[in-house]
Amino acid sequence: MNTPSFRDQQEEIQKKWRTSNISSSEFGYQNGEQYEHIIPRNLWHETLWPEIRKKLPEYLSKNKIKPHTGTHNLLSSWVLCANLYFAVETIPVFRSLMLGFLRQYISDAIKDITKVELEYSHATLSPEKLLGEKNGMRGSGQTSPDVAFIVQTEAGNGLILTVCKYTEHSFYPCSARRTTSSEGKSANPDPKRCLNPAISYDFHSNCHQTEWDRKYW
Numbered sequence: 001m002n003t004p005s006f007r008d009q010q011e012e013i014q015k016k017w018r019t020s021n022i023s024s025s026e027f028g029y030q031n032g033e034q035y036e037h038i039i040p041r042n043l044w045h046e047t048l049w050p051e052i053r054k055k056l057p058e059y060l061s062k063n064k065i066k067p068h069t070g071t072h073n074l075l076s077s078w079v080l081c082a083n084l085y086f087a088v089e090t091i092p093v094f095r096s097l098m099l100g101f102l103r104q105y106i107s108d109a110i111k112d113i114t115k116v117e118l119e120y121s122h123a124t125l126s127p128e129k130l131l132g133e134k135n136g137m138r139g140s141g142q143t144s145p146d147v148a149f150i151v152q153t154e155a156g157n158g159l160i161l162t163v164c165k166y167t168e169h170s171f172y173p174c175s176a177r178r179t180t181s182s183e184g185k186s187a188n189p190d191p192k193r194c195l196n197p198a199i200s201y202d203f204h205s206n207c208h209q210t211e212w213d214r215k216y217w
Contacts, residue, residue: 007075007167011037014074022046028072037074044071049083055090056082065119078146081164082118085147089116102149106160112152120148120161176208185212 004012014037019025023046028038039046044067045053060067068078087094095113102110121144145161152158165171177191188194188208196206204210 007169010075010167018074030070030073039072039074041072044079047071047074047076047079047083049087052082052086052090056086059086059089059118075167077164077166077168080166081146084164085116085162086118088113088149098149102151102160107153109154110151110158111154113149114152114157115150117148117150118146119144174209176212176214 018037018039022039022043024040024043026040027034027036028040028043030038045057048056059065068076070076071079073079085098088098089095095116099110099113102113146164147162149160149162150157151160174194176185176188177194179187179189179191181187186208191208193206194208198206
């Protein structure tokens with residue numbers, strides 16, 4: 001008998017969890033299909049830890065952050081990230097625990113956590129300015145770290161950028177390797193060129209992101 005994958009194990013755990021934590025037994029939809037581990041979209045707040053259930057939506061609204069479209073999926077890495085790390089911003093004991101973790105595993109020069117931001121975007125270096133991403137908004141259609149820990153160190157301020165994954169099978173391929181156009185972005189006529197060696201570190205001939213005015217190379 002094959003051992004269930006990590007994803008399958010987590011799905012079974014979440015199915016059991018929903019029976020006593022979600023107010024509706026109705027299956028929700030994702031990509032046009034109903035699944036037991038998907039809840040009705042309007043109940044996504046019930047997937048949040050009760051201690052952040054009120055403060056997190058307020059934070060999202062205040063900072064004009066759009067939560068991911070899959071927050072009603074009990075395997076959502078976005079919800080996992082919020083449940084794990086938003087309390088570091090709002091509850092002192094969690095901030096103390098995270099500070100100890102960062103000092104032990106990142107650098108003992110870290111003295112304090114001054115702020116925690118979900119879907120981090122620098123105040124003056126927006127994704128549009130920094131990466132050339134002209135569309136979307138914070139949390140949707142733009143590149144942003146899932147969570148950022150703004151810290152104080154012996155040498156000054158520091159920034160720890162973090163990506164949070166749960167049951168994803170990969171980090172997914174580059175969006176510019178598709179051969180069809182989408183949302184005003186031109187198709188890539190030759191995705192194979194992406195793997196060619198760059199000549200003199202010039203990626204313009206290889207990377208189709210340059211056609212979109214992106215700055216990823």
